[in-house]
Amino acid sequence: MSKKPRVILVGIGGATCSGKTTLAKHLKRILPNSVIIHQDDFAPPQELVPMHPVYNVQDWDAAPGAIAWPRMVSFLRHVKETGELPADHRSHDHLNEQKDIPLAPSERERWIGVVARLMDARAAAGGEEIVFGLVDGFLLYWSAEVIEQLDVRIYLRVPHDVLRQRRQERHGYHTAVQSDPEGTLWRDPPHYWEQIVYPAFVDAHAAVFEGGDVEAGAPSGKVAGLVLLESLSMSMEDAVSRSCEAICAFAEDV
Numbered sequence: 001m002s003k004k005p006r007v008i009l010v011g012i013g014g015a016t017c018s019g020k021t022t023l024a025k026h027l028k029r030i031l032p033n034s035v036i037i038h039q040d041d042f043a044p045p046q047e048l049v050p051m052h053p054v055y056n057v058q059d060w061d062a063a064p065g066a067i068a069w070p071r072m073v074s075f076l077r078h079v080k081e082t083g084e085l086p087a088d089h090r091s092h093d094h095l096n097e098q099k100d101i102p103l104a105p106s107e108r109e110r111w112i113g114v115v116a117r118l119m120d121a122r123a124a125a126g127g128e129e130i131v132f133g134l135v136d137g138f139l140l141y142w143s144a145e146v147i148e149q150l151d152v153r154i155y156l157r158v159p160h161d162v163l164r165q166r167r168q169e170r171h172g173y174h175t176a177v178q179s180d181p182e183g184t185l186w187r188d189p190p191h192y193w194e195q196i197v198y199p200a201f202v203d204a205h206a207a208v209f210e211g212g213d214v215e216a217g218a219p220s221g222k223v224a225g226l227v228l229l230e231s232l233s234m235s236m237e238d239a240v241s242r243s244c245e246a247i248c249a250f251a252e253d254v
């Protein structure tokens with residue numbers, strides 16, 4: 001009987017519109033046996049999303065209420081214990097208009113080769129098969145229990161003004177409501193960005209950076225081994241390379 005696979009969970013965190021899904025899709029095409037796990041799927045049902053105490057709109061962003069934390073943690077633990085990743089379900093991303101940020105095919109091919117050689121060497125040494133869960137989420141580094149489950153911890157840092165601009169250009173967002181194949185179209189209410197989204201992001205990430213400075217602070221150590229990618233000042237090839245280096249370094253040692 002073959003051994004159960006070893007699961008490596010790769011966190012891809014950062015603010016909304018920081019480029020998490022874009023990076024996750026590139027990594028998925030490089031890593032064999034990989035699926036994307038969307039943190040949005042752990043949002044509570046709409047009727048349970050809390051109201052913001054001041055602005056009286058539903059608050060999908062403040063960390064304590066935005067995710068059903070115990071459900072997410074037990075899901076990640078289960079995946080690791082059983083070695084079973086869920087099949088890639090259809091995410092709603094295909095409904096969201098996206099500017100494609102390409103990766104040079106030669107770089108993709110190079111990394112596919114590097115990873116394949118690593119997997120072959122492992123198989124030759126009798127190691128179990130590796131499967132990769134790419135955990136894509138805007139609140140990955142808030143809960144210590146979630147951080148603990150992530151083997152590689154990538155964070156995309158993008159300046160505030162760029163995030164706001166990208167979010168404005170999005171014009172509505174199809175959220176993942178499993179029962180509704182077309183998703184629910186979410187549009188930000190007026191002032192939602194400055195009153196709700198950005199303050200909640202800062203609250204949830206202040207402890208990750210020295211001095212609570214999410215824009216420029218060095219990693220505080222809350223998230224051990226954080227791979228901080230200043231994605232605006234690097235190419236997609238560099239972002240993918242830094243990610244793959246960290247993933248391969250981990251995979252070589254397990």
Ligand SMILES: Nc1ncnc2c1ncn2[C@@H]1O[C@H](COP(=O)(O)OP(=O)(O)OP(=O)(O)O)[C@@H](O)[C@H]1O
Pocket residue numbers: 014015016017018019020021022023098099100101137138166231232235236
């Ligand atoms: N490296 C990049 N350079 C320029 N634009 C980028 C880059 N990465 C992503 N983008 C653009 O930013 C927008 C948001 O990207 P993406 O959907 O990947 O972000 P996200 O972090 O998954 O957002 P959300 O948390 O809201 O799902 C898209 O229009 C995408 O094309």
Ligand SMILES: [Mg+2]
Pocket residue numbers: 020021022136
């Ligand atoms: Mg996304």
